[in-house]
Amino acid sequence: MRKFFKWVGIIAVTLVALLLIGYAVVWISTDSRINKQYSVQVKHMDLQADSAMVAYGARLFNTQGCAECHGAQGEGRVFINDPKVAVIGGSNITTGKGGLPAGFDDNAWLMALRHGLTPKGKPLMIMPSYDYAKLATYELASIVAYCKTLPAVDHEVPAPQVGPLGRVLTFFHKLPLVPAEETDHQYQPPAIVKKEVSPAYGKYLSITCTGCHQPDFKGGPNHQPGRPQVANITSKGHLGQWTTDQFITTLRTGKTPEGKQLNNEDMPWKMTAQYTDDELKALYLYLRSL
Numbered sequence: 001m002r003k004f005f006k007w008v009g010i011i012a013v014t015l016v017a018l019l020l021i022g023y024a025v026v027w028i029s030t031d032s033r034i035n036k037q038y039s040v041q042v043k044h045m046d047l048q049a050d051s052a053m054v055a056y057g058a059r060l061f062n063t064q065g066c067a068e069c070h071g072a073q074g075e076g077r078v079f080i081n082d083p084k085v086a087v088i089g090g091s092n093i094t095t096g097k098g099g100l101p102a103g104f105d106d107n108a109w110l111m112a113l114r115h116g117l118t119p120k121g122k123p124l125m126i127m128p129s130y131d132y133a134k135l136a137t138y139e140l141a142s143i144v145a146y147c148k149t150l151p152a153v154d155h156e157v158p159a160p161q162v163g164p165l166g167r168v169l170t171f172f173h174k175l176p177l178v179p180a181e182e183t184d185h186q187y188q189p190p191a192i193v194k195k196e197v198s199p200a201y202g203k204y205l206s207i208t209c210t211g212c213h214q215p216d217f218k219g220g221p222n223h224q225p226g227r228p229q230v231a232n233i234t235s236k237g238h239l240g241q242w243t244t245d246q247f248i249t250t251l252r253t254g255k256t257p258e259g260k261q262l263n264n265e266d267m268p269w270k271m272t273a274q275y276t277d278d279e280l281k282a283l284y285l286y287l288r289s290l
């Protein structure tokens with residue numbers, strides 16, 4: 001009997017040791033990814049903007065998801081708040097207290113949006129630069145121009161913290177903690193895009209959906225543990241049965257033809273609600289072609 005307990009003890013100690021070693025590997029690997037020094041060539045672009053661009057930028061601020069993560073006034077907000085996984089807030093991107101650091105110039109805006117990096121070349125957590133790297137120059141300049149007009153708000157957002165589960169998920173590439181890794185830093189975005197009801201324009205707009213629905217739009221496991229599976233939005237999913245009007249209603253109200261009410265925290269339909277009819281029609285055409 002004593003021998004039996006001795007062996008159980010040895011096995012338990014070995015398992016704990018293996019787990020500790022495993023976690024140490026996860027920690028060291030994720031830490032080097034979080035703190036990696038990048039050197040990218042920021043493509044200079046003219047960020048001059050007129051009042052029409054500022055107004056257009058205000059719309060893009062909502063339709064491109066900035067408001068979802070940075071708050072309606074750019075004041076910053078914590079949008080992942082599960083200490084086991086991570087506590088992550090979009091920064092205060094106004095010039096108020098807790099806002100953008102002094103000297104945050106056009107180069108810094110481009111580093112953040114096109115590359116997912118701080119001006120010093122360190123990764124920004126979760127900030128989806130893989131999408132914004134592909135935005136047409138005119139649209140990016142409009143967004144930046146609008147952001148610069150945001151009134152100063154004093155609001156401190158806690159610095160990102162990654163919990164043990166968040167590290168494990170990052171290790172297995174299940175959480176896009178370091179978007180700089182998935183960003184095409186050499187991408188040459190178009191200067192301007194043609195806005196028309198066409199699959200081509202739908203394809204351009206659909207970049208915003210790929211972070212969650214995956215580049216093939218077939219969805220899959222949610223980045224946030226415990227949240228619903230991300231839907232397949234190709235013609236192979238429910239969307240294959242929907243009319244254009246049903247698609248538009250779903251993306252405006254969050255209510256699907258099957259009677260499901262989508263939660264804005266999972267599927268940001270309050271963002272897509274602000275798309276124009278033509279934008280939604282173009283998206284429909286493109287997604288249906290898949």
Ligand code: HEC
Binds near residue numbers: 064093118123
């Ligand atoms: C999915 C959430 C998310 C979306 C969408 C998003 N951001 Fe961010 N953004 C973040 C997070 C989180 C940070 C802070 C990361 C960090 O501190 O490591 C950040 C950082 C930034 C920074 C750097 C701020 C600083 O103090 O260094 C800027 C600028 C910025 N975002 C602008 C934007 C704009 C403009 C948009 C829309 C085009 C946008 N973001 C969309 C999550 C998001």
Ligand code: HEC
Binds near residue numbers: 208209230233237272
């Ligand atoms: C922040 C992540 C996220 C983004 C960004 C996102 N989605 Fe979703 N979407 C989801 C999740 C998660 C679901 C499933 C929600 C559920 O089942 O409750 C979903 C569901 C849907 C559905 C319902 C599908 C069905 O079969 O009922 C449609 C349609 C949809 N998304 C379209 C889009 C489009 C178009 C875009 C881009 C403009 C987009 N989504 C961007 C996460 C996202």
